[in-house]
Amino acid sequence: xxxxxxxxxxKQLESRGISTLVLRDSDAxxxxxxxxxxANADHAAIYIAVHASSAGHGxxxxxxxxxxxxxxxxxFRSWTTAQRSALPLSQxxxxxxxxELQKRQVPVRTLTAPLRPLNNVIGPAIAIEVxxxxxxxxxxxxxxxxxxxxxxxATAIAANRDQLGGAP
Amino acid sequence: MIPRHLAIAMVVLVAAALGLSVxxxxxxxxxxxxxxxxxxxxxxxxxxxxxxERVVLFVAHDEDGTLRPEAAQVPMPSGRQQRAEELLQxxxxxxxxxxxxxxLAPGAEVRSVFLVDPGxxxxxxxxxxxxxxxxxxxxxxxxxxSLIHTVSANTQGLLKVKILVDGKERDTLAGHADLxxxxxxxxxxxxxxxLQPQ
Numbered sequence: 001x002x003x004x005x006x007x008x009x010x011k012q013l014e015s016r017g018i019s020t021l022v023l024r025d026s027d028a029x030x031x032x033x034x035x036x037x038x039a040n041a042d043h044a045a046i047y048i049a050v051h052a053s054s055a056g057h058g059x060x061x062x063x064x065x066x067x068x069x070x071x072x073x074x075x076f077r078s079w080t081t082a083q084r085s086a087l088p089l090s091q092x093x094x095x096x097x098x099x100e101l102q103k104r105q106v107p108v109r110t111l112t113a114p115l116r117p118l119n120n121v122i123g124p125a126i127a128i129e130v131x132x133x134x135x136x137x138x139x140x141x142x143x144x145x146x147x148x149x150x151x152x153x154a155t156a157i158a159a160n161r162d163q164l165g166g167a168p
Numbered sequence: 169m170i171p172r173h174l175a176i177a178m179v180v181l182v183a184a185a186l187g188l189s190v191x192x193x194x195x196x197x198x199x200x201x202x203x204x205x206x207x208x209x210x211x212x213x214x215x216x217x218x219x220x221e222r223v224v225l226f227v228a229h230d231e232d233g234t235l236r237p238e239a240a241q242v243p244m245p246s247g248r249q250q251r252a253e254e255l256l257q258x259x260x261x262x263x264x265x266x267x268x269x270x271x272l273a274p275g276a277e278v279r280s281v282f283l284v285d286p287g288x289x290x291x292x293x294x295x296x297x298x299x300x301x302x303x304x305x306x307x308x309x310x311x312x313x314s315l316i317h318t319v320s321a322n323t324q325g326l327l328k329v330k331i332l333v334d335g336k337e338r339d340t341l342a343g344h345a346d347l348x349x350x351x352x353x354x355x356x357x358x359x360x361x362x363l364q365p366q
Binding site for chain 1: 233339345350
């Protein structure tokens with residue numbers, strides 16, 4: 001299901017002229033550290049982690065909850081707090097995504113969360129957790145619902161393209 | 169010649185014996201099919217001594233994904249560490265209750281809490297807590313925020329909290345919530361306010 005939502009998001013982003021790199025395009029698992037390594041090496045304009053859940057309603061948009069301490073040492077970034085300098089941009093992007101979802105009448109919450117690898121990514125990074133709008137879990141599988149959510153995310157990313165910079 | 173009333177009594181007794189046999193056979197089958205409850209091998213600790221105090225627990229509610237402050241009366245020992253353990257035991261008793269607002273797996277336990285100066289706490293969970301925890305970003309975040317915020321709100325001077333499982337480091341609680349680093353108490357306090365009911 002997560003892969004289906006990620007593919008839908010990729011389609012929506014590319015239809016807006018934004019190139020994408022999907023790190024997990026099958027059920028094969030990629031370690032979280034490796035995902036951050038790919039995102040950092042690729043200088044991605046934004047890293048978006050996609051999750052699906054039957055708990056709760058609507059969409060949750062997360063930004064990193066940074067762990068305690070671990071400051072950078074000279075030119076070396078701390079791995080666990082690599083997100084620190086990009087966090088304001090991650091938060092403004094999360095707010096833009098939430099705004100677009102609200103415009104489409106999708107219940108949405110914006111939260112910080114201790115979700116790896118968000119704190120290991122040096123550029124803007126958000127996570128999306130998609131739940132059904134009501135009690136019907138089958139809605140998660142519905143292409144219409146997935147498209148409603150992913151088109152909102154893609155619209156917000158496209159609108160913030162100038163601020164995000166990088167190579168999306 | 170057997171008197172008629174004795175014959176009737178015999179028939180009734182034989183019928184009753186047959187009925188009881190069938191009933192006993194049925195009961196035996198149903199007892200065999202019910203799995204035996206797991207034996208609770210946890211050692212019984214000494215009863216907690218100390219005055220009952222009013223404390224605030226931060227209880228996760230799955231129905232709306234919120235963290236709500238709830239007052240409770242808990243017998244609190246004098247030691248800081250034991251107090252923190254009692255707070256989490258009280259919290260877990262809510263989660264393990266039949267009417268739990270945020271279900272944890274049976275057998276989930278906080279093994280111990282260590283308070284290490286300056287300002288660090290280590291919460292050690294058992295493997296049943298983590299291995300059988302439901303997977304999901306929000307559901308795991310609610311558990312972590314509930315544990316940390318309950319301890320930090322009732323323990324002065326905490327700056328950072330680490331969560332272990334069976335005394336060992338672990339990457340995530342159930343695939344999402346990060347357990348690899350120390351949690352920043354100030355950041356979790358901010359998260360707790362985000363998770364308050366609107």
